[in-house]
Amino acid sequence: MSAELVPTIGLEIHVQxxxxxxxxxxxxxxxxxxxxxxxxxxxxxxxxxxxxxxxxAIESAIRIAVALGCEVAPRSGFHRKNYFYPDLPKGYQISxxxxxxxxxxxxxGVRIHxxxxxxxxxxxxxxxxTGRIHGSGASLVDFNRGGTPLVEIVTEPDIxxxxxxxxxxxxxxxxxxxxxxxxxxxxxxxxxxxxxVSIRPAASxxxxxxxxxxxxxxxxxxxxGVEAEIARQREIVESGGAVEQETLHFDPAGGTxxxxxxxxxxxDYRYFPEPDLAPVAPSAAAVxxxxxxxxxxxxxxxxxxxxxxxxxxxxxxxxAFDASLAAFFEEAVTAGSASAPAALxxxxxxxxxxxxxxxxxxxAATAATPAAVAALVGLLAAGEVNRGGARExxxxxxxxxxxxxxxxxxxxxxxxxxxxxxxIVKRAIEEDADAAAKVRAGEGKAIGAxxxxxxxxxxGKADGGEVTRLIREQLDL
Numbered sequence: 001m002s003a004e005l006v007p008t009i010g011l012e013i014h015v016q017x018x019x020x021x022x023x024x025x026x027x028x029x030x031x032x033x034x035x036x037x038x039x040x041x042x043x044x045x046x047x048x049x050x051x052x053x054x055x056x057a058i059e060s061a062i063r064i065a066v067a068l069g070c071e072v073a074p075r076s077g078f079h080r081k082n083y084f085y086p087d088l089p090k091g092y093q094i095s096x097x098x099x100x101x102x103x104x105x106x107x108x109g110v111r112i113h114x115x116x117x118x119x120x121x122x123x124x125x126x127x128x129x130t131g132r133i134h135g136s137g138a139s140l141v142d143f144n145r146g147g148t149p150l151v152e153i154v155t156e157p158d159i160x161x162x163x164x165x166x167x168x169x170x171x172x173x174x175x176x177x178x179x180x181x182x183x184x185x186x187x188x189x190x191x192x193x194x195x196x197v198s199i200r201p202a203a204s205x206x207x208x209x210x211x212x213x214x215x216x217x218x219x220x221x222x223x224x225g226v227e228a229e230i231a232r233q234r235e236i237v238e239s240g241g242a243v244e245q246e247t248l249h250f251d252p253a254g255g256t257x258x259x260x261x262x263x264x265x266x267x268d269y270r271y272f273p274e275p276d277l278a279p280v281a282p283s284a285a286a287v288x289x290x291x292x293x294x295x296x297x298x299x300x301x302x303x304x305x306x307x308x309x310x311x312x313x314x315x316x317x318x319x320a321f322d323a324s325l326a327a328f329f330e331e332a333v334t335a336g337s338a339s340a341p342a343a344l345x346x347x348x349x350x351x352x353x354x355x356x357x358x359x360x361x362x363x364a365a366t367a368a369t370p371a372a373v374a375a376l377v378g379l380l381a382a383g384e385v386n387r388g389g390a391r392e393x394x395x396x397x398x399x400x401x402x403x404x405x406x407x408x409x410x411x412x413x414x415x416x417x418x419x420x421x422x423x424i425v426k427r428a429i430e431e432d433a434d435a436a437a438k439v440r441a442g443e444g445k446a447i448g449a450x451x452x453x454x455x456x457x458x459x460g461k462a463d464g465g466e467v468t469r470l471i472r473e474q475l476d477l
Contacts, residue, residue, distance in 0.1 A: 005199045005237065007230045008207050009165050010113075010157035012194040013172060014150050015182050016120065017060045022147035023119040024051030024094060024277075031188050035142040043147035045090030050276050053078075057117065057149035059290070060181040061101055062282055064151055065115045066291040067179055070105035075281045076116075078274040086141050087122035094119050095152075097271040101280060108171045108299065111156035117280070122146035123189075145189075151181075157196065157207060162226040166219045169193055174298050174323050186217045193222055197229045199237060208233070209243045213250050214260065225250035228257055301326060309333075309341040318349045324364050325349070332370035336378060344377045351391060355398045367401035368394065376404040388460060389413035425471055428453040440475055447471060 021027060025042035042049045065072050079097040095118035105112030122143040153172070159165045173184045173191055184191040193216045198208035213229055216222040228250060233243050247260045296304070302320035305311040311319070319326050329348050333341050348363065352373060356363045376397065380390045385408050393407045408414050428450050429436045438446035450471050 004201055005234055006202045007160055007162075007226075008157045008198050008200065008210075009159040009162070009226060010196040010210075011153075011155045011159070011165060011169065012196070012212075013153045013169070014120070014192045014194075015064070015153065015176060015184065016190040017057050017149040017151060018180070018182050019054055019056045019060070019149050021054060023054050023057055023117075023149040025147060027147065029148060030144070033144055035140075036144060038144045039146070043089075044143060051094065051274075053277060053280075054149055058280060058282075060149075060179075061115065061117050061151045062287060062290045063179055063181055063294070064153070064176065065102035065105065066287060067175060067294055067297060068102075068105035068107050068112050068115065068153070070102035070112055070115055072102045072282060072287050073099055073280075074284075075099070075279050076101050077279040078117075078277045079271045080274050081118075082270045083268075085121070086139060087124050087146065089122070089143065089146065093121065094274055094277070107175065108168055110158045110168055113154045113156050115151060115153050118150050118152060120145055120148035120150045157198075157210075162223045162230070165195065165226055166223040169222060170219055171298060171321050174321055177323055178295055178297055186219075189217060192217055195222060195226050195229075197226055197233070198243070199230060199233045208237075209245050211243065211245060212247045213257075214247055216250065218252075221250070221252050224252060224255065225257075228255055232257055298323075298326075305345075309345070311342055311345050315342075315345050315349055319345060324362055325353070328364050328370050332374040332377075335371035335374040340377060340381050343381065344374060347373065347377055347394070351394055352398070355395060359398070366398045368397035369401065372397050372401065372404055379404055379408065384408065385413050386460075422474075425450075425467060426474060429471065429474060436475060439471070 019029065022029060022038075022043055025040050027038045027040050027043055030038060042051060062072060076096055076099045078094050080092040081095045081097070082092040084091055096116035100114040100116035102115040103113065105115065122141050123145045125140045125142065127138050127140065155168075159168060173186075176182050176184050176191075182190055186192070195213045195216065196210045197213065198210040200206065200208040211229060211233070213225045216225050229248065236243055249258045249260050250256075251258065298320045302313075302316045305316035305320055306313060309316075319329050325348065329345060332344055332348065352363050352366075352368065356366050356368075359366065373394070376385075376390055376393055379385045379393075380387065384405075385393065389408065389411075392411060392413060393404050396402060396407050396411075397404065432449055432453060435446050435449040439450070447468065451467050455467065
């Protein structure tokens with residue numbers, strides 16, 4: 001994108017809550033069940049039926065709100081959001097409109113505009129030649145999902161980069177998983193994201209006309225879709241055109257954007273209060289109890305890693321914002337490297353992650369246990385193996401597991417006796433008096449010849465840093 005135009009991105013995230021039954025009826029929730037087996041007159045919208053709110057869903061929504069630092073409304077109501085679509089048997093969705101459950105939160109530097117409760121629509125499956133509802137194929141409706149409890153989280157337009165949008169969504173998913181309110185499985189649709197995208201001149205305080213990308217169900221999908229839409233809007237503006245407010249579909253297979261409909265406004269839905277449901281009015285004590293029950297969340301964990309363990313900010317963030325990686329690190333620290341958490345963190349976020357991903361795995365899914373990685377870092381710190389040898393040991397651990405000390409012995413990777421290393425260093429100095437004289441004279445690069453000689457004699461098993469220290473020590477530097 002040219003320097004004159006900057007993007008602005010806001011996200012709308014739909015989170016299916018982890019409850020046993022639907023939002024307003026007693027139908028069971030079961031992903032992958034036979035189509036249309038979990039339905040009843042209430043969720044199918046039969047005349048004369050009355051909705052009953054799911055208490056667990058409301059409690060979970062309040063936990064989400066306080067975890068995001070929101071202000072929970074003392075009284076919020078449900079509304080009917082009217083639109084006609086095959087996946088909505090009532091002809092309206094029960095949602096919240098003018099007074100949502102919560103507002104004014106923040107996560108990872110991004111402001112939260114609102115958090116509100118609603119019910120999910122049914123699932124449409126498009127079949128036929130095009131697989132699109134407007135094409136020549138057919139559309140089938142599975143009403144099992146209809147009525148699933150949803151929390152919608154709407155951000156302010158605070159994101160200015162597609163990669164940052166992806167990273168923020170990953171942080172949100174980790175936070176929600178930590179709360180235990182959703183399985184946040186994007187492949188199964190438990191977490192879905194829409195993105196509002198606009199561009200504007202860098203000097204302008206006013207946002208441009210926004211478009212909406214619907215139902216992106218993976219981090220990479222979100223990033224690529226937003227990138228494509230920014231490029232499309234840039235092309236329009238730079239060619240003298242005007243961006244139109246509309247809803248778009250991004251096809252990740254072809255990288256194409258397809259208009260779905262003109263973007264709706266609130267008045268298009270003819271919101272009015274749901275007459276069959278009482279307002280949600282959580283007491284101050286209930287909100288305080290929800291806040292007190294929160295576990296340590298990713299941002300708090302990051303701060304603790306920096307303050308208490310001395311981790312660098314980027315390393316602390318990488319660990320804290322990945323729940324599985326953080327759990328691995330915590331167990332490794334407990335297993336024996338509490339005295340060197342920074343070194344352990346670097347090995348886990350660096351070499352271990354890289355080796356695991358070469359095998360298409362997360363670190364916790366490899367054969368390397370947290371205790372084994374901690375033991376390996378301990379061997380390295382004690383000088384019993386050098387950096388290269390430790391990497392070889394880690395490769396074995398990831399592939400086969402085992403005990404690091406035994407692997408060091410089996411592969412003959414030990415750094416050797418300290419006195420023997422000192423003798424080798426002395427011999428190298430004596431055999432290359434010219435290099436030694438240059439080092440004494442302040443020619444720093446000359447030390448490489450001495451280090452190389454020692455490493456050759458030890459077959460690369462000596463620690464380079466220790467060799468350098470011994471050379472300088474024996475040269476009285």
